[in-house]
Ligand code: GLN
């Protein structure tokens with residue numbers, strides 16, 4: 241019988257327990273001991289579930305209080321001096337790195353956060369400099385291995401591999417990557433040796449960086465480290481785990497190195513099958529075949545999967561193939577069991593993490609047997625997949641096929657619009673604004689929840705939201721912001737809110753997926769062709785506008801972001817889905833404009849998220865439809881209407897030209913946690929769009945000082961003309977508390993005023 245495995249399991253808990261414990265701990269409402277013991281129970285439940293479902297290779301150490309890369313940094317003693325100087329205890333230091341610290345012992349910003357490859361998960365970026373001394377600092381993988389073992393469960397500890405760790409780290413100062421190779425290899429060698437003394441059988445090292453474009457230097461680095469780690473005297477077997485793509489640049493080296501197991505992704509790894517076919521597969525190595533999609537939620541197609549496994553079998557014998565997930569199940573929700581109100585007709589087509597375990601069990605059974613095509617499980621799966629009716633909506637399809645080139649072009653040209661808009665809006669230089677959402681306090685969340693549970697009437701709910709909007713407008717006027725927002729109190733989430741009002745999207749009750757730290761999102765499922773059911777934002781935007789003489793920005797989510805933050809269909813192309821969404825958002829844009837909203841922000845927070853990991857695929861597989869989809873949303877508005885967009889990151893240096901080609905009038909983006917090299921890239925490319933690089937970090941409760949913001953703006957003004965610069969935070973304020981928000985924004989406005997006077 242062949243075996244099965246998973247790359248990792250979600251960790252926040254099916255009811256997001258870990259989120260609430262951690263948040264309580266951070267607020268001082270829960271002791272560290274209780275946080276630890278609750279987490280231990282959660283791990284136990286999950287391991288037992290994996291054991292009961294018959295998973296042969298059960299991961300451990302995939303648990304994290306905040307993020308696995310941060311755990312690895314901490315484990316390797318990659319703790320910048322800023323945090324060491326605070327002299328906090330271990331757990332406090334860890335959280336200071338994650339969230340920043342402001343208190344009796346000092347003031348430190350959080351580490352920066354970046355998107356984890358092409359997912360909506362974020363990792364904390366490790367910082368290495370001349371003072372970094374890599375060595376083992378802690379025993380988490382060993383402890384968690386032992387913890388499972390004491391429950392009678394043999395597990396495979398999972399750690400981010402040394403190559404990916406170095407690739408993702410921010411290496412500062414004069415220290416080059418080379419300076420750390422010896423120490424990092426020593427540290428991993430020590431882990432391997434210590435796991436060996438615990439009689440641990442397998443260690444999984446995650447090396448997703450292997451699926452990106454690699455140069456010779458990368459290949460040498462990888463080879464050097466692993467030649468050392470795979471050397472003699474080792475009792476622990478090592479599994480190299482890759483995901484999110486194929487390993488075309490390094491496959492032949494990987495195969496020669498002598499890994500005991502290699503995990504390949506056969507869902508996103510376009511070339512992995514071919515690579516195995518061409519290069520063969522080493523005799524003594526297990527092939528962990530990632531055939532169950534860890535990123536999407538559709539039922540596995542057993543016919544296709546078994547065909548693929550058959551092809552692999554020609555190169556690696558059946559009992560050396562381990563049926564696995566394509567990546568960690570971290571990226572899908574826990575279980576459909578929690579979806580009590582979802583209609584069975586939809587549910588039967590979906591598989592969340594727990595259901596995927598079942599699929600792995602069934603696939604193992606089918607693949608191990610001889611005549612699977614007459615097996616009842618196989619036939620049932622076949623029938624089910626065929627039963628997914630064709631949902632196409634001919635009128636939407638027709639609209640898309642009728643789109644002409646001019647539908648993607650906004651007239652007049654940017655320069656003309658810019659002038660007209662300045663005349664109309666009469667904003668001061670360095671206009672201040674926010675990204676849209678204001679703090680979602682407990683009463684706001686409670687009100688939305690009781691409305692959802694039908695405990696209050698629509699009238700009561702609307703009255704509450706209106707009340708919040710009017711408070712928010714008054715607050716922004718008091719703070720002195722120039723362009724106001726309504727605050728987004730009606731939105732649980734920027735994608736879900738739109739999806740709920742679009743035909744063709746499906747919603748879950750508990751379908752949470754971790755986005756960063758304690759923050760989870762609930763991606764909609766794109767089930768069918770998309771159509772706007774009714775106006776989504778017009779009523780509240782109009783109301784907000786009626787309360788003030790200042791301009792109020794309408795606030796929408798863009799088509800690419802809705803698509804990227806949903807679970808997409810697999811039966812139509814991304815382009816088709818993006819254009820359908822774009823047409824729906826376009827209707828909303830036109831209605832906001834007609835309602836007198838003169839500034840409309842169309843957020844593309846996730847535009848870059850699914851940019852292919854390899855450069856060669858950027859244009860033909862992504863930007864060729866993503867940028868046009870955005871342009872389609874706003875090409876119909878008048879010259880005076882100012883279109884803003886927002887992105888949650890500033891790492892678009894490589895695609896600056898495409899961002900400019902979105903043809904928005906203003907773009908705001910995250911910048912406070914990164915260095916400002918993006919601005920040089922903008923200048924170099926002759927970027928025309930006005931910019932609002934975030935002046936403070938909203939992911940942390942820390943309040944930025946006015947002076948700090950003045951400094952940040954000063955640096956920006958050295959590179960950007962004042963007429964092109966906007967002043968705003970990094971992102972929306974929904975996750976922040978009220979008092980810190982008010983104070984931060986007051987500092988922001990004061991800083992802008994100070995600079996205006998000095999211009
Ligand atoms: N308008 C949204 C907000 O302010 C944008 C959020 C985001 O970029 N993630 O919350």
Ligand code: ZN
Nearest residue numbers: 845887888971
């Ligand atoms: Zn953002």
